[in-house]
Amino acid sequence: MYLDQAKKQEIFGQYGKATTDTGSAESQIALFTYRIKHLTEHLKQNHKDFNTARSLTKMVGRRRKLLKYLYVNDINRYRAIVKALGLRK
Secondary structure, X not given: OOOOHHHHHHHHHHHOOOOOOOOOHHHHHXXXXXXXXXXXXXXXXXXXXXXXXXXXXXXXXXXXHHXXXXXXXXXXXXXXXXXXXXXXX
């Protein structure tokens, strides 16, 4: 499996406040980004997998909503997570 418990804890530890910090916007955005990258690679080889394509679209929308939340409420946290994940060019 591409995303096991150890990988999740690593992501939460790197971008959240602690390894058990699963609720902060930064940790959720980082997890969505990891999953989006994985699904994008999957769709490059399986371009007719429409269920995965729909899931990818929904996931990108969820990440966008979380980024908008951070942008409105705390611009410094938004800039930090965007820079750490390399989302904007």
